[in-house]
Amino acid sequence: MPGPKGSGWQLLPFDLRYPGRLHKLKSTRACGWAENFVAFDSTSAEALWCDVERRVPAAFSAVHAGTPFTDSLHVAALRDLVVLHYVRSLHYRDVHSDALERARTRLVAKVISQYPEQLRREALRETGLHLSGPASLGAFAERLIERSSVMRDHESGKLFRTSIEDTFRKMRDLASTRRLEVITPETGQFLIGDNPALTLTLDGSRTTYGMAFGDAQTLVLPIGPRHMLSLGPENVMLTVPRSFVDRLNAVQVHAADRYVYMHPKSGLEPFVERAAQRRPAEKRTT
Structure with a gap:
C-alpha cells in the first residue's frame, strides 16, 4: 500500500x-531485514543472491499477468527465489548454529573419553596444572576446541557464509527437478512471516512444517497478498478456498521468528492475534 507522499510502499508488521x-506501518525496506546477516565477506553471498534477484521482476510481472509458465526462465527464477528465501533465513541461521553447537559438544565428550592422558599432559604443559576430574578436563578440551580454525571461522562468520552458499547451490540443484505451483486465494490474502519459505507436509487436516527438504511434500513462499509459490509435481496455477489460505497463514505465524507482515487493509490482525496464542511456547517467550 502506498504510504504518505514520498514515503513509498508500506506494510503492517505484527x-x-x-x-x-x-502495530504501526513501516516501509517495505524496514521489513524482513536482519543486520549483518552475513557478517564475513558478504560480497560473495550478495553476488549469488543478486544472480537470482535480477531475474525476479520479469517473473513477477508474468505471475501478475497470469502467464508465469510461458517462459521457462520465469519458472526457473521463481523456483530459485523459493530456495533462496529458504536458505537466506533466520531459521537456517538457527539450524546452522544449533548443528555446530551439537558437534562441538560431541567433540568435547569424545576428546575426554578417548584422549584423557594427552589432555592432562597438554594442560600441564600450558598451565602447569594437574587436571583430574572430567569437569576440569572438559573445560580444557573446550578451550582447545575454541582455538581451532573451525571455531575461529564460526566466530568471524566465515563458516556461516560458506555454509549458506553451499546449501543454496545444493538445494537449487535438488529443486530443479520440481515444478512450480502458483497459488491464489478465492478470498482473503496471504501474509508473510520473517521465515517465509517453509517446508510443508499436508496430511488431511494436519499440517506439519520445518522438516528437511527431502522429507517434505513441498516448499512454499508467499510473494504477496494474492500469490504464493509452491514446488510441486507440475507447473500449474491453483485457486484455493479461504480455509486453505487460513491454514497456510497459520503456518507462517507459527514458523515466524518474531514478525509477520501484511497488507495494511487486509484485516488479518485478529486472525494473527489468535494464531499467535497457539505458537510453540518457546517462540512466545523468547
Missing part, C-alpha cells in the same frame, strides 16, 4: 511477541 500492541 510483532508476535506482543500481539496486543498497537
Whole structure:
C-alpha cells in the first residue's frame, strides 16, 4: 500500500511477541531485514543472491499477468527465489548454529573419553596444572576446541557464509527437478512471516512444517497478498478456498521468528492475534 507522499510502499508488521500492541506501518525496506546477516565477506553471498534477484521482476510481472509458465526462465527464477528465501533465513541461521553447537559438544565428550592422558599432559604443559576430574578436563578440551580454525571461522562468520552458499547451490540443484505451483486465494490474502519459505507436509487436516527438504511434500513462499509459490509435481496455477489460505497463514505465524507482515487493509490482525496464542511456547517467550 502506498504510504504518505514520498514515503513509498508500506506494510503492517505484527510483532508476535506482543500481539496486543498497537502495530504501526513501516516501509517495505524496514521489513524482513536482519543486520549483518552475513557478517564475513558478504560480497560473495550478495553476488549469488543478486544472480537470482535480477531475474525476479520479469517473473513477477508474468505471475501478475497470469502467464508465469510461458517462459521457462520465469519458472526457473521463481523456483530459485523459493530456495533462496529458504536458505537466506533466520531459521537456517538457527539450524546452522544449533548443528555446530551439537558437534562441538560431541567433540568435547569424545576428546575426554578417548584422549584423557594427552589432555592432562597438554594442560600441564600450558598451565602447569594437574587436571583430574572430567569437569576440569572438559573445560580444557573446550578451550582447545575454541582455538581451532573451525571455531575461529564460526566466530568471524566465515563458516556461516560458506555454509549458506553451499546449501543454496545444493538445494537449487535438488529443486530443479520440481515444478512450480502458483497459488491464489478465492478470498482473503496471504501474509508473510520473517521465515517465509517453509517446508510443508499436508496430511488431511494436519499440517506439519520445518522438516528437511527431502522429507517434505513441498516448499512454499508467499510473494504477496494474492500469490504464493509452491514446488510441486507440475507447473500449474491453483485457486484455493479461504480455509486453505487460513491454514497456510497459520503456518507462517507459527514458523515466524518474531514478525509477520501484511497488507495494511487486509484485516488479518485478529486472525494473527489468535494464531499467535497457539505458537510453540518457546517462540512466545523468547
